[in-house]
Amino acid sequence: MTKPAQTPIRKTNQTTFLCGGKLVEAHRKAQPAFSPCGGNPGQFQPVNIGSYPLLQEKEALQALRAAKKAYGNGNGVWPRMSPTKRAAHLRRFADKMAKQKTRIVELLMWEIGKTLADSTKEFDRTLEYIEETCKALEARDNPSATQHGSFSVVQTRSPLGVTLCMGPFNYPLNETFTTLIPALAAGNTVLFKPPKLGVLLHSPLLKAFRDCFPKGVVNTIYGDGQTVINPLMKSGQIDVLAFIGSSRVGNLLKSQHPEPHRLRCIMGLEAKNPGIITASAKMKPTIKECLTGALSFNGQRCTALKILFVHKSIADKFTKKFAAAVDSLPGGKPWDNGVAITPLPEPNKVETMWELINNALKKGAKIANKVTYPCGTFMRPVVLSGVKPNMRIAHEEQFGPIVPIVTYKDINEVLEYIAASRYGQQASVFSTNPKEIKKCVNSLKNQVCRININSQCQRGPDDLPFTGRKNSAEGTLSVELALDAFSIECVVATPKPTKP
Numbered sequence: 001m002t003k004p005a006q007t008p009i010r011k012t013n014q015t016t017f018l019c020g021g022k023l024v025e026a027h028r029k030a031q032p033a034f035s036p037c038g039g040n041p042g043q044f045q046p047v048n049i050g051s052y053p054l055l056q057e058k059e060a061l062q063a064l065r066a067a068k069k070a071y072g073n074g075n076g077v078w079p080r081m082s083p084t085k086r087a088a089h090l091r092r093f094a095d096k097m098a099k100q101k102t103r104i105v106e107l108l109m110w111e112i113g114k115t116l117a118d119s120t121k122e123f124d125r126t127l128e129y130i131e132e133t134c135k136a137l138e139a140r141d142n143p144s145a146t147q148h149g150s151f152s153v154v155q156t157r158s159p160l161g162v163t164l165c166m167g168p169f170n171y172p173l174n175e176t177f178t179t180l181i182p183a184l185a186a187g188n189t190v191l192f193k194p195p196k197l198g199v200l201l202h203s204p205l206l207k208a209f210r211d212c213f214p215k216g217v218v219n220t221i222y223g224d225g226q227t228v229i230n231p232l233m234k235s236g237q238i239d240v241l242a243f244i245g246s247s248r249v250g251n252l253l254k255s256q257h258p259e260p261h262r263l264r265c266i267m268g269l270e271a272k273n274p275g276i277i278t279a280s281a282k283m284k285p286t287i288k289e290c291l292t293g294a295l296s297f298n299g300q301r302c303t304a305l306k307i308l309f310v311h312k313s314i315a316d317k318f319t320k321k322f323a324a325a326v327d328s329l330p331g332g333k334p335w336d337n338g339v340a341i342t343p344l345p346e347p348n349k350v351e352t353m354w355e356l357i358n359n360a361l362k363k364g365a366k367i368a369n370k371v372t373y374p375c376g377t378f379m380r381p382v383v384l385s386g387v388k389p390n391m392r393i394a395h396e397e398q399f400g401p402i403v404p405i406v407t408y409k410d411i412n413e414v415l416e417y418i419a420a421s422r423y424g425q426q427a428s429v430f431s432t433n434p435k436e437i438k439k440c441v442n443s444l445k446n447q448v449c450r451i452n453i454n455s456q457c458q459r460g461p462d463d464l465p466f467t468g469r470k471n472s473a474e475g476t477l478s479v480e481l482a483l484d485a486f487s488i489e490c491v492v493a494t495p496k497p498t499k500p
Helices: 057-074 083-098 101-112 116-138 174-185 200-212 225-234 248-254 285-301 314-329 351-364 411-420 434-444 479-485
Strands: 017-018 023-027 030-038 043-053 146-148 152-161 160-168 189-193 218-220 240-244 264-268 273-277 305-311 382-385 402-408 426-430 450-454 487-494
Touching: 017 101, 017 200, 043 200, 057 152, 057 160, 057 218, 057 225, 083 101, 083 174, 083 200, 083 402, 101 116, 116 174, 116 351, 116 479, 152 434, 160 174, 160 225, 174 189, 174 240, 174 479, 189 225, 218 225, 218 273, 218 285, 225 248, 240 248, 240 487, 248 264, 264 479, 273 285, 273 411, 285 305, 285 402, 285 426, 305 314, 314 382, 314 402, 351 382, 351 402, 402 411, 411 434, 426 434, 434 450, 479 487
Parallel strands: 160 189, 160 240, 189 218, 240 264, 273 305, 273 426, 305 402, 382 402, 426 450
Antiparallel strands: 017 023, 017 218, 030 043, 146 152, 152 487
């Protein structure tokens, strides 16, 4: 693959949206798309890399009508197609998608600043996810009858209707497709809104969507959420909402639907995943896991370790070694060899991060590592020691390159913090003491949905359930469970004939 640094920026000016099986020309104002990766070597400034359509309510409702027509109250071609035939369409799409790898990986780097290695991994993992979904779908075809009391029963699953899929900017391809693909596989029709950051990387796939699925099964919408999403929700014609973002926005979207109890919601929301480092933790492997867990993709992951609790007896040693490891992470542009820290794609994100840091410093925290001043869209990670409960960073999800460290004496202090948290996705426990691990697991299993022992928080493998408690999620995803999330049980029951 040719590195973007070695070639001019290939601007992508997308002017169409997919609606009713056609690429419709958008005759409205275009939205400029910017990359955080501009500037000469050593500089980091936003640079224009193209544009995409800024649709209005009229086009959004046009796409909704197309999806409704394709679903046809469950009688459309797609919802009535067999699982095996739907899998064939998905595989055809995956084949066409694979041919766009170079361009999509390039756009992942330019649009959101993700490293070449991680962008490639995201693309490859998405193709693997599609294939695993196809296999799971085929295994559900032709269910056989079973006996239940006096009834012969065939249990199947049926689609739910029109699905609105909205993905996140940090995994604009993979996490978007972990709802989009199972929604399609289950027989639903889809309205697909790419995230604000990471829009253009989907443009090479529009023709593949058009050519691989029946008309109206996949439709794309772009633009401001209040303009294009609010009318869709208020129409009451969205049957499933698949949203990955903040709980604040998720709550707002749900509240706009006139029949919220009819709306199926699958949501991946924010988290404040803790890492608990006990006195018995092995220092070197723990630092390695915490480093990648907290700062992979600059900490811009819902599964990132967002706060570290370190036992008092090892806190000074751990903080010193961890801070040195953080400072050793190479920074640069996504295509630079071995780069780990890259520019931040969200506008004003650097300023937001430093607001959190300054709030903590004013209340007694200290910066434990070597810190240089931000340069445009680029920010070196900051390790904060001496973090206390009265600091914003102790409770707010930073979603960026800040690692707060809290020192504790008694493990119950940490467990009480987690119980009181608004979030409940995952936690990591670093310990070699079986009694410590058991105590943590027994408490955490009723507070979070995944407990990682001596490893960072993470989503995969994709056959494991991925969900959260409290404000961290609604619904559960995995290859199998996602197919269930986007469908509903249907039972055909026939009584045994009675003897005359």
